Amino acid sequence: MPEDPGGGTGGLCGLYELHWDAGVAFACSLVRHHADAEDLVSHSFVKILSALKEGKGPVGPFRPYLYRVIRTSAADHWNRTSKEQPVASIPEAVCEDPGLARVEEAAECGLAACAFASLPARWQEVLRLLDIQGLRPREAAPVLGIEPNAVSALARRARRGLRVAYLTAYAETEQKRECQRFARLLARVAVGASSAGEQAKLNQHLPGCSDCTRALARLRQAHDEMRTL
Structure with a gap:
């Protein structure tokens, strides 16, 4: 994970710009609304920043790590909204194959x-x-x-x-x-x-x-x- 010479978060900012769109696209497959997807990605980057400050975080390719963090954030989202969002109200996808x-x-x-x-x-x-x-x-x-x-x-x-x-x-x-x-x-x-x-x-x-x-x-x-x- 690249960082600024002074120990800042410039490296994370660069990764944010590089992987934001892919992260949102992935999050959109986990939640119903685009705004919720953007919230998940933002929250996930905050989690990653916190992990980096503790000396943790990704040691390999960044995008798979980001997807794992987004999935964790999505699970938290589902738990919060489960009582408000009955499963039966979620439309099933039409699948030709x-x-x-x-x-x-x-x-x-x-x-x-x-x-x-x-x-x-x-x-x-x-x-x-x-x-x-x-x-x-x-x-x-x-x-x-x-x-x-x-x-x-x-x-x-x-x-x-x-x-x-x-x-x-x-x-x-x-x-x-x-x-x-x-x-x-x-x-x-x-x-x-x-x-x-x-x-x-x-x-x-x-x-x-x-x-x-x-x-x-x-x-x-x-x-x-x-x-x-």
């Missing part, structure tokens, strides 16, 4: 939201249009500025990317630290999106790692469930 329902059901632990927020903006846009708003490819085509067939192709890539991102996040929560670097590779193999080189690399690792072998089996099962729901 039934397999994505499993991803949405896992939102309570933040994996789905984190996976969605990690996608390229173009993929997020097509998934919002088709799988959340329920538009047909021909209806989304003018919004995206491409032909309907291209919309369908883009949606297929985005859905696969979402599955890989979700399974990667899932694997990272299950893997021991020394094996977390294999999380995305395990997810890509489980989804069938890996290259021959990636498959060969994993094949070299698996015989000596029972944890990753079990993780791959769980990820393949999860992916099968996502495809068949």
Whole structure:
């Protein structure tokens, strides 16, 4: 975490500017109102600043750490508003791809939201249009500025990317630290999106790692469930 030479918070200010939009987009997937999302992100940066002053805070990539803090802040928000916000009053998302329902059901632990927020903006846009708003490819085509067939192709890539991102996040929560670097590779193999080189690399690792072998089996099962729901 970079800081001002004098020990100030210039480094955090730079990270605030760099990650604010991504943080708000992630928070919007956790709460109903944009204003609440902005409040969550602001509160999360305050928490991070307090942690830094105590000599704590992120030791790795900043954005995943920010997402974890936002999830904690969102949990506090849900606890405060649970009596005022009945679950039944929250509208369900329209999902054109039934397999994505499993991803949405896992939102309570933040994996789905984190996976969605990690996608390229173009993929997020097509998934919002088709799988959340329920538009047909021909209806989304003018919004995206491409032909309907291209919309369908883009949606297929985005859905696969979402599955890989979700399974990667899932694997990272299950893997021991020394094996977390294999999380995305395990997810890509489980989804069938890996290259021959990636498959060969994993094949070299698996015989000596029972944890990753079990993780791959769980990820393949999860992916099968996502495809068949």
